[in-house]
Amino acid sequence: MQQASGHTLKAFDEDIERLRALISQMGGLAEHAIQEAMRCLVDRDLDGALRVVEDDQKLDALEIETERRAVQLIALRAPMAGDLRDVVAALKISGVVERIGDYAKNIAKRVPQLENVGKIEPLSLLPEMARIAMQMVHDVLDAFVERDAEAAVRVCERDNAVDDFYDSIFRTLLTHMMENPHTIGQAAHLLFVAKNLERVGDHATNIAEMVYYAATGTHMADGLGRTVR
Amino acid sequence: MQQASGHTLKAFDEDIERLRALISQMGGLAEHAIQEAMRCLVDRDLDGALRVVEDDQKLDALEIETERRAVQLIALRAPMAGDLRDVVAALKISGVVERIGDYAKNIAKRVPQLENVGKIEPLSLLPEMARIAMQMVHDVLDAFVERDAEAAVRVCERDNAVDDFYDSIFRTLLTHMMENPHTIGQAAHLLFVAKNLERVGDHATNIAEMVYYAATGTHMADGLGRTVR
Numbered sequence: 275m276q277q278a279s280g281h282t283l284k285a286f287d288e289d290i291e292r293l294r295a296l297i298s299q300m301g302g303l304a305e306h307a308i309q310e311a312m313r314c315l316v317d318r319d320l321d322g323a324l325r326v327v328e329d330d331q332k333l334d335a336l337e338i339e340t341e342r343r344a345v346q347l348i349a350l351r352a353p354m355a356g357d358l359r360d361v362v363a364a365l366k367i368s369g370v371v372e373r374i375g376d377y378a379k380n381i382a383k384r385v386p387q388l389e390n391v392g393k394i395e396p397l398s399l400l401p402e403m404a405r406i407a408m409q410m411v412h413d414v415l416d417a418f419v420e421r422d423a424e425a426a427v428r429v430c431e432r433d434n435a436v437d438d439f440y441d442s443i444f445r446t447l448l449t450h451m452m453e454n455p456h457t458i459g460q461a462a463h464l465l466f467v468a469k470n471l472e473r474v475g476d477h478a479t480n481i482a483e484m485v486y487y488a489a490t491g492t493h494m495a496d497g498l499g500r501t502v503r
Numbered sequence: 504m505q506q507a508s509g510h511t512l513k514a515f516d517e518d519i520e521r522l523r524a525l526i527s528q529m530g531g532l533a534e535h536a537i538q539e540a541m542r543c544l545v546d547r548d549l550d551g552a553l554r555v556v557e558d559d560q561k562l563d564a565l566e567i568e569t570e571r572r573a574v575q576l577i578a579l580r581a582p583m584a585g586d587l588r589d590v591v592a593a594l595k596i597s598g599v600v601e602r603i604g605d606y607a608k609n610i611a612k613r614v615p616q617l618e619n620v621g622k623i624e625p626l627s628l629l630p631e632m633a634r635i636a637m638q639m640v641h642d643v644l645d646a647f648v649e650r651d652a653e654a655a656v657r658v659c660e661r662d663n664a665v666d667d668f669y670d671s672i673f674r675t676l677l678t679h680m681m682e683n684p685h686t687i688g689q690a691a692h693l694l695f696v697a698k699n700l701e702r703v704g705d706h707a708t709n710i711a712e713m714v715y716y717a718a719t720g721t722h723m724a725d726g727l728g729r730t731v732r
Contacts (some may be wrong), residue, residue, distance in 0.1 A: 338722065345591055362574055365591065366598060388598055448691060452684045459677050465691060466698065493567065 286408035293343055293364045294419050299411035300371045301334045301415035303329070305408050307378035308474065312383050312404045315467065316397065326382035340368035356491065360421075361480060367418060370477050370484075377470040377477075384463045391460045394450055396443045400467060403439035406432065407471050410478035414485060416449045423489040428481040432495070436475030443468040515586060518576045522569065522593045523648050529565045530644035532558070534637050536607035537703065541633045542651045544615050544696065545626065552614035555607060562604035569597035585720065589650075592717035596647060599713075601704050603640060606699040606706075613692045620689045623679055625672045629696060632668035636660065636700050639707035643714060652664070652718040655711040665704030672697040 307326055314323040344365045347353070353361055391397070410429050417425035444465065451461045486494040534557055545553040573594045576582070582590055620626070639658050646654035673694065680690045715723040 322639075341591070345587055348577055349583055352578075354578055358574055358578055362594065364595070369519070369595060369598070393590055444691075448688050451680065451687045451691075455681045455684050458680045458687070462673075462677060462680075462691075462694060465694070469695065469698075 284423070286347075286357060289343070289347045289351060290357070290360055290364075292346065293340065293361065296336060296343065297364055297367055297371065298415060298419060300333055300340070300368060300375075301411060303333050303336070304371050304374040304378065305412055307333070307375050308381070308404055308408050308411075308471075311378045311381040311385075312401050314382060314400060315388060318385070318388065318389050318391075320386055323382040323385035327379050330375050330379040334469045337368045337372040341365060344368075350488060356488075359491065360486045363418065363484045366484055367415075367481050370481050371411075374474055374477050377474050381467050381470055384467060387463050388460055391464075392457065394447070394457070394461065394464060396446050396450075396464055396468065399439065399443050399446070400464070401469065403436060403443065403468065403471050404474075406439070407436050407474040407478065410436070410475055411481075414478045414481045417482065418485045418488070421485075421489045423486045426485040427494065429482045430479050431478045433475045436472055440468050440472040445460075470503050515576075515580045515582060518572070518580060519586070519589055519593075522572055522576065522590065525565060525569045525572065526596055526600065527644060527648060528591055529562055529569070529597060530603075530640060532562050532565070533600050533603045533607065534641055536562070536604050537610070537633055537637050537640075537700075540607045540610040540614075541630050543611060544617060545630060547614070547618050549615055549618065552611040555611035559604050559608040559705040566597045566601040570594060573597075581719050585717075588717045588720065592647065592713045595713050596710050597642075599710050600640075600644075601671065603703050603706050606703050610696050610699055613696060616692050618692075619687055621686065623676075623686070623690065623693065625675050625679075625693055625697065628668065628672055629673070629693070629700065632672065632700050633666060633703075635668070636665050636703040636707065637706055638667070638708075643707045643710045646711065647714045647717070650714075651719045652715045655714040655718070656723065658711045659708050662704045662708045665701055669697050 307329060310322060311326050313319065313324065344361050347361055348358070351357075410432055414426060414429040416422075417429065447461045447465050447468070451458050454461075483494045486492075536558065539551060540555050542548065543555065571618070573590050576590055580586075639661055641660040643655060644659065645651075676690050676694050676697070680687050683690075712723045715721075
């Protein structure tokens with residue numbers, strides 16, 4: 275905080291806390307959406323999938339609310355340096371979390387096409403891949419709330435596991451397609467489900483870079499998360 | 504502009520013009536990247552594809568530069584209302600344009616896997632799909648520079664054409680896979696190329712919504728672009 279006044283300081287802190295709480299709320303909804311979309315996929319729950327699609331509106335509304343509050347905060351409190359970086363990070367992170375919700379919605383929309391899918395090995399791998407990607411989202415938003423740059427770096431490191439899952443599922447699905455040409459349509463939808471989960475991991479990594487910058491004022495070295503350890 | 508001083512007004516106008524110029528420059532690079540990625544795909548130009556991947560760093564650097572300038576502008580000029588919305592829009596749009604560059608990079612990375620691809624019908628449809636998506640990006644960034652909300656709405660309306668292309672290519676590729684199981688791997692890569700182009704259209708639509716909000720202060724009705732006309 276650059277302001278000298280204790281009153282202004284308190285007001286800014288309250289505002290940024292509310293902003294962080296909104297982002298946490300969005301993160302909780304996005305995690306739940308991914309989890310539910312995967313459950314509906316495995317259980318062939320068409321009604322549940324429809325709810326996931328409908329519930330995405332809540333995330334859209336919260337993103338608009340976050341932007342409104344962030345812009346108001348900048349206009350009213352004129353934050354500087356680290357505080358301003360925090361507000362800008364909140365603004366950008368809410369956009370990324372909203373897109374993570376879009377991936378959940380996209381997975382849920384594929385459930386009807388996969389209602390009669392037979393035994394395909396990736397159906398048992400995808401939920402585990404989703405679990406890792408979701409945990410990345412959860413942990414990176416915790417890192418944002420705690421302004422913990424180190425925790426953000428650790429989240430990036432885990433993206434390799436998601437990428438490995440993706441490569442493995444991609445190969446398995448192609449083999450399955452060649453051996454069972456009549457299931458190609460369903461397998462193609464599962465390819466996109468895997469791709470969506472891989473993108474969730476990428477987006478968690480993007481958020482980690484934003485958290486790192488907000489907390490430190492420097493940009494995380496390109497690919498740091500992939501080379502450390 | 505809320506500031507009474509002519510001097511401050513001029514300074515803000517110069518700053519926001521520079522920000523718009525940066526976004527235009529990013530847009531030009533992103534368009535060129537998509538165009539080049541598609542040319543390399545059709546011509547099996549591996550060296551060219553490598554250059555597209557390498558050149559994506561320029562977009563990443565420009566995004567960081569845009570954010571730096573936008574944050575500096577907010578801190579120094581304390582813009583209000585419409586001016587602040589404009590700066591926030593620039594901040595968000597640069598992030599989306601950077602992602603459009605990522606899609607071009609992703610397409611370019613698939614070129615080596617498609618070097619020996621035989622005659623697949625979508626190979627002639629994809630460049631046309633790319634052309635429409637690229638034109639949407641071009642026009643929506645023009646709309647941003649001109650603060651033209653109506654032009655932004657018209658860009659949204661064209662996303663249907665991109666979606667129709669995607670649906671058609673998706674079906675054609677599945678049929679091709681069933682009839683030529685030995686080309687399933689290559690066809691799967693083309694599925695993702697089509698999906699990437701479809702996402703470019705979606706991102707142009709997202710930018711259109713940001714342009715609309717920046718120019719009018721109200722949010723474009725959900726799905727407006729899909730229902731108007």
